[in-house]
Amino acid sequence: WHPAKDQLRGTAKYGKKGGPHSSHAWSIPFAGSKFDEFLFATGDGKKWLIAKKASVLGWYSNGQREILKSSTSAKPYKARWYRRHRNREDPWISIVDHGPAVKSGGILYGENNVGLAHASTILPMHMGANVYIRQKGKTYTPGNCKNIDGGDWLLVRHVPAGNRWHPAKDRLAGRVAYGIPGTELSSAAWSVRFAQEDFDEFLFATGDCEKWLVAKKNQVYGTYANAPRWVQKSSARNSRYRARWYNRNNVREDPWISIGDHFPSIKSGNIVYGEGSYGRFHATTVLPKHKGANVFIRKSKPAPKPGTAAQLDGGGWRLVRHVPAGRTWHPAKDQLRGTSEYGTPGNELSSTAFSVSFHRTPFDQFLFATGDVKQWVIASKASVMGWYSNVPRQVKKTSEFSGRHTVKWYRRHRNKEDPWISTVDHGAAVRTGKIVYGENNAGGVHASRVLPVHMGANVFVRNIKDSVYPGNCAALEGGGWQLVRHVPAGTRWHPATDRLLGTHAYGKAGNELSRHSWSIRFDKATFDEFLFSTGDCRKWLVATKQSVLGWYSNAPRTIKASSLSATPTKARWYRRKSQKEDPWISLTDHASAIKQGNILYGEAFFGHSHAKNILPIHQGANVFIRVNKGGQSVVAGEAKKAATKEKIGIWHTKGGAKPRGKAKKGCAKPKPLRKDGTFRMMSKGFANSINIMINNFAPKFARAVIQAQAGTARRAALLATKSEIRQIMSDHYNNLSQLTARKALFYCRYIGGTNSAKLANKCQANAIAIMDRVQKTDMAKCWVAKAAKVAIPKAKAAARKAALIARKRLIRNLRPALKALAWKIFYKGFAKEQAAWDAKQTKGLTALREKKRRFIKQMHASTLIKMKAAIKGVLNGNRMKDSVRRMKVAARKAARSTAKVLIDKELGPKFNAAAKKAYPIAVRAALAKRLAAMKMTAWGGPTETVTPRLRR
Numbered sequence: 001w002h003p004a005k006d007q008l009r010g011t012a013k014y015g016k017k018g019g020p021h022s023s024h025a026w027s028i029p030f031a032g033s034k035f036d037e038f039l040f041a042t043g044d045g046k047k048w049l050i051a052k053k054a055s056v057l058g059w060y061s062n063g064q065r066e067i068l069k070s071s072t073s074a075k076p077y078k079a080r081w082y083r084r085h086r087n088r089e090d091p092w093i094s095i096v097d098h099g100p101a102v103k104s105g106g107i108l109y110g111e112n113n114v115g116l117a118h119a120s121t122i123l124p125m126h127m128g129a130n131v132y133i134r135q136k137g138k139t140y141t142p143g144n145c146k147n148i149d150g151g152d153w154l155l156v157r158h159v160p161a162g163n164r165w166h167p168a169k170d171r172l173a174g175r176v177a178y179g180i181p182g183t184e185l186s187s188a189a190w191s192v193r194f195a196q197e198d199f200d201e202f203l204f205a206t207g208d209c210e211k212w213l214v215a216k217k218n219q220v221y222g223t224y225a226n227a228p229r230w231v232q233k234s235s236a237r238n239s240r241y242r243a244r245w246y247n248r249n250n251v252r253e254d255p256w257i258s259i260g261d262h263f264p265s266i267k268s269g270n271i272v273y274g275e276g277s278y279g280r281f282h283a284t285t286v287l288p289k290h291k292g293a294n295v296f297i298r299k300s301k302p303a304p305k306p307g308t309a310a311q312l313d314g315g316g317w318r319l320v321r322h323v324p325a326g327r328t329w330h331p332a333k334d335q336l337r338g339t340s341e342y343g344t345p346g347n348e349l350s351s352t353a354f355s356v357s358f359h360r361t362p363f364d365q366f367l368f369a370t371g372d373v374k375q376w377v378i379a380s381k382a383s384v385m386g387w388y389s390n391v392p393r394q395v396k397k398t399s400e401f402s403g404r405h406t407v408k409w410y411r412r413h414r415n416k417e418d419p420w421i422s423t424v425d426h427g428a429a430v431r432t433g434k435i436v437y438g439e440n441n442a443g444g445v446h447a448s449r450v451l452p453v454h455m456g457a458n459v460f461v462r463n464i465k466d467s468v469y470p471g472n473c474a475a476l477e478g479g480g481w482q483l484v485r486h487v488p489a490g491t492r493w494h495p496a497t498d499r500l501l502g503t504h505a506y507g508k509a510g511n512e513l514s515r516h517s518w519s520i521r522f523d524k525a526t527f528d529e530f531l532f533s534t535g536d537c538r539k540w541l542v543a544t545k546q547s548v549l550g551w552y553s554n555a556p557r558t559i560k561a562s563s564l565s566a567t568p569t570k571a572r573w574y575r576r577k578s579q580k581e582d583p584w585i586s587l588t589d590h591a592s593a594i595k596q597g598n599i600l601y602g603e604a605f606f607g608h609s610h611a612k613n614i615l616p617i618h619q620g621a622n623v624f625i626r627v628n629k630g631g632q633s634v635v636a637g638e639a640k641k642a643a644t645k646e647k648i649g650i651w652h653t654k655g656g657a658k659p660r661g662k663a664k665k666g667c668a669k670p671k672p673l674r675k676d677g678t679f680r681m682m683s684k685g686f687a688n689s690i691n692i693m694i695n696n697f698a699p700k701f702a703r704a705v706i707q708a709q710a711g712t713a714r715r716a717a718l719l720a721t722k723s724e725i726r727q728i729m730s731d732h733y734n735n736l737s738q739l740t741a742r743k744a745l746f747y748c749r750y751i752g753g754t755n756s757a758k759l760a761n762k763c764q765a766n767a768i769a770i771m772d773r774v775q776k777t778d779m780a781k782c783w784v785a786k787a788a789k790v791a792i793p794k795a796k797a798a799a800r801k802a803a804l805i806a807r808k809r810l811i812r813n814l815r816p817a818l819k820a821l822a823w824k825i826f827y828k829g830f831a832k833e834q835a836a837w838d839a840k841q842t843k844g845l846t847a848l849r850e851k852k853r854r855f856i857k858q859m860h861a862s863t864l865i866k867m868k869a870a871i872k873g874v875l876n877g878n879r880m881k882d883s884v885r886r887m888k889v890a891a892r893k894a895a896r897s898t899a900k901v902l903i904d905k906e907l908g909p910k911f912n913a914a915a916k917k918a919y920p921i922a923v924r925a926a927l928a929k930r931l932a933a934m935k936m937t938a939w940g941g942p943t944e945t946v947t948p949r950l951r952r
Helices: 098-104 116-120 145-150 262-268 280-284 309-314 426-432 473-478 590-596 608-612 684-696 713-719 723-731 741-754 757-829 832-841 843-858 861-874 878-918 921-933
Strands: 037-042 048-052 060-067 077-083 107-109 129-134 154-159 201-206 212-216 224-231 241-247 271-273 293-298 318-323 365-370 376-380 388-395 405-411 435-437 457-462 482-487 529-534 540-544 552-559 569-575 599-601 621-629 632-634
Touching: 037 107, 048 060, 077 098, 098 107, 098 116, 107 129, 145 201, 145 212, 145 293, 201 271, 212 224, 241 262, 262 271, 262 280, 271 293, 309 365, 309 376, 309 457, 365 435, 376 388, 405 426, 426 435, 435 457, 473 529, 473 540, 473 621, 529 599, 540 552, 569 590, 590 599, 590 608, 599 621
Parallel strands: none
Antiparallel strands: 037 048, 037 129, 060 077, 154 293, 201 212, 201 293, 224 241, 318 457, 365 376, 365 457, 388 405, 482 621, 529 540, 529 621, 552 569, 621 632
16 A cells, blocks of 8 residues: 555655556645545546545544545445554545455555555556545635625624523614624624614624525514524535524524524534523534634625626726637737737627737736626736746635635746636636636637636736725725824724814824724815725715814705715714714714714714714724815825924013023023013013903803913912812813913913902912922922933943942952851761861860761761762862761761661561561461571560671
8 A cells, every 4th residue: 555654644755746547656745735625546446435634534443434425325424444543554444344345445545555455455456546635615714704605794793612602682683782892703702783784694604614604684584483494505505495493582592593404403513593692502512612603794795797897896997808708718928918909998898809008007906707797816916927837826806715715727938828817726617617817819618618608708907005995995086085083993983072173183193994093183284075984995975174164963964975875965964062072974864874873973982872883893984184176186285384383381581472491501590470460461472362362251250271382370270279269260170271371370360350359369479489489390300400411420330330349359259258168068067987087187176076976966868978069069189088088988887877777666666567467377487596596586676786687
């Protein structure tokens, strides 16, 4: 059999790649290939079987594995195979059970050069054997089920992997919202309201996309019990069929949606929807194994009419090449470089072939489509161009599959009919009539099975930047839009409260799909049109600046164009002076737009249904502006900023008003405020601002919002006042938040005019005192900063110098300290014999003998051995060698004494007890004789220390 030893993992590589009838064995790696089916066949093709990848792989021993079909049966059945962990000849793949297959020559795969009857009954007679792989079904990666059945699905409800179904109890009506909207694989259950959405199809899918079904809205809704309902298609069947479901009144867990009939689906794990947090086998057989479940909705699109391919995938396509219905492909020979020009340019259904030059046109995508738009491919320019031969090329989407995948094409250097572009791999496309592009008038089945049947074929190009898709709404209505404000998917509208005047700026400027709210100023920009759109570009409207601004309450305002109508319409909006959340901009009248999810703009963090019915479902919302002159769009630019700097406070000086700012040199103190009671105005500009402020004040309550630059007014006004003044000013806190020092003083005068002069003078005196303290604080900060500039470098230099000195001192003192430590360890841990040796060498140590002896008795022999290494590394000379030698002697003697104690105290009694219990009387005499020779009594224990023989 095969020389491979990878147990069909696809990692083995040997021999020169050949054909199915090669005279030598060979294999190529296929572990990284995407496939879901194996074909095992003999060389003559008389014996074969097809099995799923999951059936072949895995560990089993004489276990039943499913076969989709074989040379003996066109229907699925099972056979017993082997794939054991440590058997290198496995797996054994056979048409029938393994035992009978060995005798009958039904083995189709084995490894490790195994022979015997397993090989001799099949390989010589059937010209060897081969292994094939293929990708049969369309694969949908977990968390990407939105591409099922052509895509365009909107995710509205999710339940994570667990043992309970959706918490909702609205019978799929879309009236319930809970949780935080997330993705198909979120860790928590969530739902958004979708009753207001215009849709007619449901998609129910598990999180890993392995189990799914598509059904019409009218088949899901209604009241029924174990009744057959139509399923458009599912993961089990690609055609329309019926399945029995439940949707009963007053039953909280209904509806029950399943791929097959309800009761068989419970056991097989084919339930795809349930409610009321229902558990049991309805949930446990599917949710934990398939990463939860999701609900999608969409508005089904009618089949495209012939000649409308330019509208595919959002449009924006330019027709550059056409071949009519016939039996030969395009006359061009430029291999899609775009240099060929012939014929008279026409439309997608022209009766003659034509081509226009497009090699100088900026584009990044191709669309190849038949005239009836039933077969089409969208791919990037980079995927189409280049040289390749039956190599997988990346495809954005096709009429077969709406997600990104790969298809095998040809574009060879010397083949004039190339490139061959198809919706499926080239070989299969030729047989099934799914070729969508060829050149050089190539004919045969490549053309005859496509062009006459599908009304010819066309080639389109487009620049993706000019097309509309989620995140590129700026291409709407001719483009030229500038994004100025964004709110992400959530449950609250824009934080701004400037009523679309463009004076508010917050957040870091991002893109149309940013995860945070942001806005830039556009009050000084030149523009005349607004574009309000959702993040996915499904809902939008264009209105003039004049229609949006102004004051109105439930009044009809003109919409130039919208996602509902290409012609001007009117809708009732709100922009009231007293409501912070205004303006309300919507596709339809405000009241109906709330329920329908057609609100496109609101402010002041407003939530409720105004936001919940639109933002979570459509990826947030955006605001764009542009100038539209004569149909030409010009991006709005910001006006030049004024040359004069913004004032941040006004001080009294002899020379007139002077803006407060940083001193150029030194820390010169400005002159203090004067308490003269006249409040002389030192500049016309300041006087004008005072007049404007007076005109805006109400006679009884100062409600005008005064916007200035500094932040000292709050301190000057609130901290300086007491009793009645504090109460009055607290009522107008918002008005005082941004007053400058001078305007704070004027405010005191205004209060005095409306209340009493005594209070005004008190307010003025306190305010001036506060301002003087502020000035002194500023001066202190200035001098501290100047001192720090000098002090900090000096402090750093001193620290570095101190560190160097400390390091030198540490090194200098380190060696003596180590020596002292070593001697301390040496004297503490020395053995009894070493202490005696020290006493002979040094007469002054006799007083320490008794202390050392007591210490040594407490030490363990292993401690002495460990200390040897420490002393050996510190001491030097003959003294170290003698110490080590003496230490070894001491360790051996300490070990002997320890052994004596253990034998006397422990082993003796245990030995005697065991002997008494285990040996019969006949043996005791012999043992007594032996023990007597060792000077021990019969059973009374040792009479003296144990002899060396017994110790050993």
